[in-house]
Amino acid sequence: MKLQSFLAGASLALIASVAAGAASATNLLTDGSFEDGIVGWTFTGNTGYFGVSCGSGAEDGSCYVSEGPVGSDGILSQSFSDTAGDTLDLSGWINGNGASFSHVQYVFDGNLVFDTGNPTPNTGGWTNYAVNVTATGSDTLAVHFRNDPGYSSLDNFSVTDVAGGGAVPEPATWALMISGFFGAGAFLRRRRALTAIA
Structure with missing residues (x-):
């Protein structure tokens, strides 16, 4: 449950930052x-x-x-x-x-x-x-x-x-994206394991 809350919060923060950047x-x-x-x-x-x-x-x-x-x-x-x-x-x-x-x-x-x-x-x-x-x-x-x-x-x-004319993402940006992918993968894996037990 904590992981779901974390992922939901992280998703909202990402959406807000993208919207703020566009605006x-x-x-x-x-x-x-x-x-x-x-x-x-x-x-x-x-x-x-x-x-x-x-x-x-x-x-x-x-x-x-x-x-x-x-x-x-x-x-x-x-x-x-x-x-x-x-x-x-x-x-x-x-x-x-x-x-x-x-x-x-x-x-x-x-x-x-x-x-x-x-x-x-x-x-x-x-x-x-x-x-x-x-x-x-x-x-x-x-x-x-x-x-x-x-x-x-x-x-x-x-x-x-x-x-930008060839801007490369900062290392911190890459780290955030990769950790997001791992977090989503862990969430899906845990969810599959819980479904198999039930």
Whole structure:
């Protein structure tokens, strides 16, 4: 009975630690949901129709970017530090209206890594677009946008480190996993022996 309680407790602790690790993925961007305007972002390119709207309608929080530069791209960019070699998830939410010429692009360290296409699909609501890239240690995400003659909305941008680039588990982690396997094996063996006696 004590072994069962121990295994149940260990299982719950493992589940809690995995959930906490998943929940603790830190956004490497400053204010990716534009709750403080464009703090942390640099705005360049076409400064035509652009603004931060607050109130209802945001994908996350209460604010989002409304954009619709005509003729050329507006660009929001932000630089950040990370761990070289790790896999990063670049993610953003876009609410496009499918105007005649429109797009949103993610440019990572000067390389185009994602394009919604032209026109930006009219999905009738917020759609998440994400792509994985490899970190270099100091990177820049630039979000290019344009919409002739309408507008689109941007919100909830994040860059998270999703996987180490070849991380090897610590010896203590291996010891914990192996002891868990032995514990489960001992529990099953003991249970079989008790069934045979009864």
